[in-house]
Amino acid sequence: MSDFFQMSHIYKRYQTGGEALTVLKDVNLTVEPGEYLSVLGPSGSGKSTLMNIAGCLDTPTEGEYILNGAHVDEMDAHALALARSREIGFIFQSSQLLSRLDAQKNVELPLIYAGARPSERARRAREMLDRVGLSDRMHHFPSQLSGGQQQRVAIARALVTDPRILLADEPTGALDQATGRQVMALFRALNDEGRTILMITHDLSIARCARRVVHIVDGVLTEGGDARNMQSEAAS
Ligand code: ADP
Ligand code: MG
Secondary structure, eight states: OOOSEEEEEEEEEEEETTEEEEEEEEEEEEEOTTOEEEEEOOTTSSHHHHHHHHTTSSOOSEEEEEETTEEGGGOOHHHHHHHHHHHEEEEOSSOOOOTTSOHHHHHHHHHHHTTOOHHHHHHHHHHHHHHTTOGGGTTOOGGGSOHHHHHHHHHHHHHTTOOSEEEEESTTTTSOHHHHHHHHHHHHHHHHTTOEEEEEESOHHHHTTSSEEEEEETTEEEEEEEGGGGHHHHHO
16 A cells, blocks of 8 residues: 555645745655654744645645545545544654543543444553553553653553554653653564654754654755664764
8 A cells, every 4th residue: 555645736725914924834754554654843843734645634825635545635524533643643742641530531532432342442451551661650640750750641641542653743842862762762662563653853863763854944855765774963
């Protein structure tokens, strides 16, 4: 399946106070099943805009986006909501957990929306928390967890519906270096198991954890090649 995730000639324009701002300029991006890709670019380069379009949270001004064989621009609100809940798992810079729910209940949330039975929800949430190394923190509330643990709960929540692709926008942005490395080790393990990952970051050392890196500067996307060949760039 070659057209699993494909953006062609994507533009995003904003009209602010009479001035037109083009934030994404002819973006072409294909992600194959099982790929682990990062988009590297400085602040303000259009990364989150791209991610929101990828996640069907926003629509492009122009261009075509095909998700799992379906044309996103032809989907109605219901189909979009289904695509979001079935095909996509989201991770943001802050874990965005609900403070009044414990770890297990936070992870169960997407399954409630998906209509799973309570026993099934509990079982799958516990399995996923175990997978991210938090089997001993099921009933901790977010305030009782470290930043890295909170982010791992968020990863479990993103994966509990078994989405086709994991989208991560600056997933280590709020973490210290050591904790960020743990989250990157988890991403790599998930990708080794076949999980497709698209990660967005401004941090070269984080981007290089992916298997393929593309660059975005001022809304223009360019291929960066194999992540392991970026050593010299990292040093400069
Ligand atoms: P990044 O995530 O790479 O930091 P963003 O995608 O958030 O960048 O933003 C890219 C550019 O688009 C910025 O210059 C930002 O000011 C602009 N932008 C984002 N959202 C809007 C909006 N709703 N209206 C106008 N401009 C926006
Ligand atoms: Mg951003």
